[in-house]
Amino acid sequence: MTDQSVQECFLCQREVLEWVVRESLRWRVIVNHNQNLLGKLCIVLRRHEESVARLTEDEWADLHGELRWAVDRLTRAFAPDHLNYCFLQNQDVHVHLHVLPRYAAGRHFAGVEFDDPDYGEHYGLDREQLVNLDFARHLRLALTTAVVSVDDVGMAASDDEVAMTHSDVMAVSVRPADASEFGRLREIAVDGKSYWGYEPDLVKQWVALGDFSPEVFAAKKVYVAEVGGEVVGWSSLIAKGAMCWLDDMWVAPVWIRRGIGARLFAHAVGEARALGVRRMEWEAEPFAVGFYEKMGARYLRDSGPSAISGRTLPIMGVDIRT
Numbered sequence: 247m248t249d250q251s252v253q254e255c256f257l258c259q260r261e262v263l264e265w266v267v268r269e270s271l272r273w274r275v276i277v278n279h280n281q282n283l284l285g286k287l288c289i290v291l292r293r294h295e296e297s298v299a300r301l302t303e304d305e306w307a308d309l310h311g312e313l314r315w316a317v318d319r320l321t322r323a324f325a326p327d328h329l330n331y332c333f334l335q336n337q338d339v340h341v342h343l344h345v346l347p348r349y350a351a352g353r354h355f356a357g358v359e360f361d362d363p364d365y366g367e368h369y370g371l372d373r374e375q376l377v378n379l380d381f382a383r384h385l386r387l388a389l390t391t392a393v394v395s396v397d398d399v400g401m402a403a404s405d406d407e408v409a410m411t412h413s414d415v416m417a418v419s420v421r422p423a424d425a426s427e428f429g430r431l432r433e434i435a436v437d438g439k440s441y442w443g444y445e446p447d448l449v450k451q452w453v454a455l456g457d458f459s460p461e462v463f464a465a466k467k468v469y470v471a472e473v474g475g476e477v478v479g480w481s482s483l484i485a486k487g488a489m490c491w492l493d494d495m496w497v498a499p500v501w502i503r504r505g506i507g508a509r510l511f512a513h514a515v516g517e518a519r520a521l522g523v524r525r526m527e528w529e530a531e532p533f534a535v536g537f538y539e540k541m542g543a544r545y546l547r548d549s550g551p552s553a554i555s556g557r558t559l560p561i562m563g564v565d566i567r568t
Contacts, residue, residue, distance in 0.1 A: 252294045257340040266500035267386045272308045277382040282373040283346050284353045284360040285320045291341040298333050316345050319389040356384040420513040423468040425460050431480045432458035434496045441499040442533045471506050479506045481514050490518040492528035511541050519566050527563040538562050
């Protein structure tokens with residue numbers, strides 16, 4: 247493996263994150279752009295590796311869990327009559343497992359007709375049914391809610407049914423973090439930093455400077471956002487006299503723009519109010535300034551120079567009303 251191979255690998259690019267349905271410590275489940283078979287997924291190794299034979303024991307074990315999740319959700323959502331599984335790596339050499347639902351009868355989903363004319367034989371490699379991100383979001387919604395979207399004879403789920411499931415997906419709970427979750431919180435922070443397009447070397451330096459140890463977390467009030475038992479974001483607060491400092495707020499990239507950040511921010515404001523402070527402040531990621539402004543925050547001043555890049559960051563704040 248070379249740095250060049252990583253830079254050229256499509257499955258290592260941040261654009262892939264927009265197609266993610268689910269992610270774990272070692273794997274991502276993503277929607278295949280070519281939906282010539284409804285629900286076609288890829289389970290992609292998070293590190294760059296080009297040989298299945300070099301997967302670690304932990305990666306094999308985790309792959310089994312992700313595969314079981316994918317099969318369970320596809321079965322509930324689309325009731326395929328059969329499934330195919332394959333490592334091909336012809337166009338994308340990065341290790342990924344194709345999960346291919348097969349159908350004896352047609353399906354209709356999100357206003358699109360799907361069929362499987364090669365059912366009972368090798369799936370058709372020459373057929374393409376490319377989809378956009380809007381369709382991928384509908385598919386992610388159907389899978390993450392585990393609501394049956396079509397039945398065995400291809401009846402369509404109505405637009406109303408799809409809309410109704412959205413509130414189920416976004417049933418977000420926020421609770422204090424557990425010490426056993428600190429590894430996951432570090433992972434979300436690193437992925438979140440990478441999502442905004444920072445150079446890998448800068449992210450590595452940032453991770454080296456940061457301290458995600460339990461001892462450091464113990465000095466903060468740390469909270470996690472959870473959806474369906476999965477930790478998808480987190481925040482931390484430090485009380486500083488009459489002011490509360492929002493030290494962290496991170497959302498897993500696959501959950502960005504799905505209401506998690508707003509839920510975490512509102513919770514942080516509530517916790518700051520409970521502490522009796524008058525204002526909450528934080529260093530804002532420049533890409534997130536617009537989000538914070540929508541949440542009612544305002545620019546206060548610039549930070550000191552960053553230890554990594556030397557740049558300054560906007561410090562933003564919001565008044566806490568009692």
